[in-house]
Every structure is written in structure tokens, then in C-alpha cells.
Amino acid sequence: MTLLVTGGAGFIGSNFVLDWLARSDEPVVNLDLLTYAGNLRNLGPLQGDARHVFVQGDICDRALVDRLLAEHRPRALVHFAAESHVDRSILGPGAFVRTNVEGTFTLLEGARTHWSALAEAERAAFRFLHVSTDEVYGSLAPDAPAFTEAHPYEPSSPYSASKAASDHLVRAWHHTYGLPVLTTNCSNNYGPYQFPEKLIPLVIANALAGQPLPVYGDGMQVRDWLYVGDHCSAIRAVLARGGAGQTYNIGGWNEQPNIEIVHTICALLDELRPRAEGPHARLVTHVSDRPGHDRRYAIDARKIERELGWRPAETFASGIRRTVQWYLEHAGWVAEVQSGSYRDWVAANYEQRR
Ligand code: NAD
Numbered sequence: 147m148t149l150l151v152t153g154g155a156g157f158i159g160s161n162f163v164l165d166w167l168a169r170s171d172e173p174v175v176n177l178d179l180l181t182y183a184g185n186l187r188n189l190g191p192l193q194g195d196a197r198h199v200f201v202q203g204d205i206c207d208r209a210l211v212d213r214l215l216a217e218h219r220p221r222a223l224v225h226f227a228a229e230s231h232v233d234r235s236i237l238g239p240g241a242f243v244r245t246n247v248e249g250t251f252t253l254l255e256g257a258r259t260h261w262s263a264l265a266e267a268e269r270a271a272f273r274f275l276h277v278s279t280d281e282v283y284g285s286l287a288p289d290a291p292a293f294t295e296a297h298p299y300e301p302s303s304p305y306s307a308s309k310a311a312s313d314h315l316v317r318a319w320h321h322t323y324g325l326p327v328l329t330t331n332c333s334n335n336y337g338p339y340q341f342p343e344k345l346i347p348l349v350i351a352n353a354l355a356g357q358p359l360p361v362y363g364d365g366m367q368v369r370d371w372l373y374v375g376d377h378c379s380a381i382r383a384v385l386a387r388g389g390a391g392q393t394y395n396i397g398g399w400n401e402q403p404n405i406e407i408v409h410t411i412c413a414l415l416d417e418l419r420p421r422a423e424g425p426h427a428r429l430v431t432h433v434s435d436r437p438g439h440d441r442r443y444a445i446d447a448r449k450i451e452r453e454l455g456w457r458p459a460e461t462f463a464s465g466i467r468r469t470v471q472w473y474l475e476h477a478g479w480v481a482e483v484q485s486g487s488y489r490d491w492v493a494a495n496y497e498q499r500r
């Protein structure tokens with residue numbers, strides 16, 4: 147038995163692969179293009195481990211996808227690979243349509259061909275697990291109920307629109323061809339190995355460097371935050387027990403405005419790494435807002451709890467403390483990913499917001 151994982155050198159994918167192989171001897175074939183967001187250092191603990199086969203390649207490459215499926219005959223495909231950052235999708239949407247839509251289409255077609263040729267029992271057991279986001283549902287009014295799996299799709303950024311398109315393709319491949327798919331729509335993740343373009347690692351890294359902490363607009367946009375290890379355990383539960391064709395929302399029951407997240411990180415750093423110049427919160431700087439910025443996301447995660455018995459293990463207080471500690475202990479990892487093209491990104495995204 148083998149899993150084919152895509153995007154397993156990125157933030158969530160690498161956490162998933164590390165957690166998977168810490169719990170199971172089932173091998174993982176990891177297909178990742180190593181874009182700016184992919185980093186083999188995340189998988190350092192697996193060096194020399196024969197259970198992990200890394201393949202650098204593109205999910206849009208049908209011949210490569212076919213070869214990997216034929217060679218390794220995985221019992222499931224767990225699909226993380228994506229362009230994942232909203233601000234990058236605003237400045238350059240083309241890569242999002244290519245990887246998120248065309249890449250998912252390519253994997254679905256490869257998986258369909260592979261699955262159709264399997265023996266009856268293997269066909270019944272096969273799973274295509276598509277990892278998606280709560281952003282496909284669009285923005286919620288302040289007092290609206292949280293997103294259920296039945297919430298209409300109303301994506302508003304090029305990122306969320308490309309993920310919504312990929313979710314629709316996955317659903318159609320189930321309805322039309324019977325491919326046994328699973329879809330997960332998760333809220334904002336945080337934790338080790340997150341690239342410091344996203345809010346939480348960016349704020350930690352900037353605060354440690356004594357640089358401004360850029361808060362878009364009034365900072366009252368609300369997100370639900372989930373520790374990445376909890377997302378990984380939810381995906382394992384869906385893979386093991388989820389019903390073919392089903393969708394599961396995954397969330398942390400932890401809605402907070404961005405400005406509160408930033409202040410929590412500042413308070414933790416004041417405790418763990420006090421600054422001679424005064425509290426870290428002095429670095430908070432309001433900058434111009436993200437165009438089309440969604441005001442609120444909230445996840446109703448009762449279905450996965452009721453049907454699969456999953457609940458997050460971390461609270462936000464415990465998860466954010468572990469995360470800040472991880473970044474304090476991994477200054478070398480941060481320095482490495484902040485070199486090179488990261489600087490061009492910071493200049494492109496933040497200079498226009500001053
Ligand atoms: P990430 O940007 O950290 O990692 C993406 C990975 O995909 C990288 O390793 C990259 O090299 C790889 N990749 C990109 N294009 C590729 C291609 N064409 N072929 C092969 N590999 C390619 O992303 P992440 O935050 O780990 O997110 C993983 C998945 O989870 C994405 O599908 C994302 O939409 C979804 N998701 C993320 C969050 C979050 O908060 N980060 C929340 C919910 C859902």
C-alpha cells in the first residue's frame with residue numbers, strides 16, 4: 147500500500163508527510179514542483195528513509211502523473227499542491243489557474259485512468275482526497291452562521307476562485323465517472339514550516355527583526371485558525387473513514403480578528419524574547435487594505451465531528467505558543483527562505499501599501 151501525495155514539500159503537505167510516516171510504515175510518493183513555497187528542508191528528518199520517495203515535477207505533467215501511478219500503484223492520492231497565497235493571486239493570477247485548475251484536472255484524469263483499470267476490490271478502496279479551503283464560500287456577514295458543507299460557493303479572489311473551480315471538477319469526476327473522491331474545506335492553518343508570506347509567520351519574523359507588522363486596513367477581518375497538526379489528523383480521519391463523494395469542513399472553532407492575532411503574537415514574544423526598545427506591539431503598522439478583502443470566514447465543523455469523530459486537539463493558546471517557539475528555534479530555516487526571491491515578493495506586495 148502506498149500514498150501518492152502532491153505538494154508534500156509545502157507547509158501543510160510536509161507536516162502531513164512527517165506526521166504520516168511518524169505513525170505508519172505505509173510509503174509516501176511525494177510529487178512536488180518545488181516552487182518558491184516548496185522546500186526540501188521541511189522533509190530533512192526523512193533523509194535516507196526508504197518509505198519516502200521524493201519526485202520533483204509538475205502536477206500539470208500528465209505523462210509524469212501516469213508514470214507515477216503505474217509504477218507505484220497508490221491506493222490513494224492526497225492532493226495538496228497549489229498556489230496558495232491570496233496576495234500573489236491578485237498580483238499574478240495566471241499561475242493559480244494553471245496549477246489549481248489545470249493541475250487538478252490533470253490529476254483527476256490520471257487518477258480516473260488508473261482507477262478504471264483496477265480490480266474490483268481495489269477500485270472500491272481507492273480514494274482521491276482533494277485538500278481545499280473555506281475561502282471558496284466567500285465572505286460572511288458579522289452575525290451570519292458559520293459555513294456548512296451546503297453553503298453556496300461565492301469565491302472572491304483569484305485564489306479562491308481557482309480553488310472553487312478545482313472543487314467543482316473533483317465533484318464532477320465523482321458524479322460523472324464515479325471516481326471515489328473526498329474533499330476537505332479547511333480554515334486558515336498555522337504552525338511549523340509555514341512560509342513567512344502568510345500572516346502568522348510574517349508577523350513572527352518581522353517582530354523578531356524589529357520590522358513593521360503590516361496589518362491590512364482596520365485589522366478587523368475575521369478568520370478561523372487551526373493548528374496544522376490538527377488539519378493533518380482531520381485529513382487522516384477523512385482518508386480512513388470518509389464516504390466517497392463527501393465533503394468535510396475542517397476548522398478550529400477559533401474565530402478571531404487579525405489585529406487580535408497580531409497582539410497575541412506580540413505578547414508571546416514580549417514574554418519569550420523581550421525587546422530592549424519596548425513591547426513588540428509598537429511595531430504594528432496599518433497599511434492599505436487587500437483589494438476585495440473578505441471580511442469574515444467561519445467554519446461549522448460539526449459534520450466531521452459527528453460522522454468521523456474528529457475534533458482539534460490544540461487550542462489557539464497552545465498552538466500559537468508552540469508555533470512561536472518553533473520559529474524561535476528555527477531561525478536558520480526562516481533566514482534561508484527569506485533569501486533570494488522572498489525579498490522581491492516583499493518589495494512587490496508591501497511597497498505599494500505604504
Ligand atoms: P504551500 O504554498 O505552502 O505549498 C504548496 C506546495 O505545492 C509547494 O510545496 C509547491 O512547491 C507545490 N506546488 C505548487 N505548484 C505545483 C505544481 N504545479 N506541481 C507540483 N507541485 C506544486 O501551500 P499550503 O499552505 O501547504 O497549502 C496546501 C493546500 O492546502 C493547498 O491546496 C491550499 O489551497 C490548501 N489549504 C491551505 C490552507 C492554509 O491556511 N495554508 C488552508 C486551507 C486549505
Ligand code: TYD
Binds near residue numbers: 343
Ligand atoms: P493570509 O495569511 O494571507 O491568509 P488568507 O488570506 O488566506 O486568509 O492572511 C490572513 C489574514 O491576514 C487576511 O485577512 C489578510 C491579513 N494579512 C494582513 O493583515 N497583513 C499581512 O501582511 C498579511 C500577509 C495578511
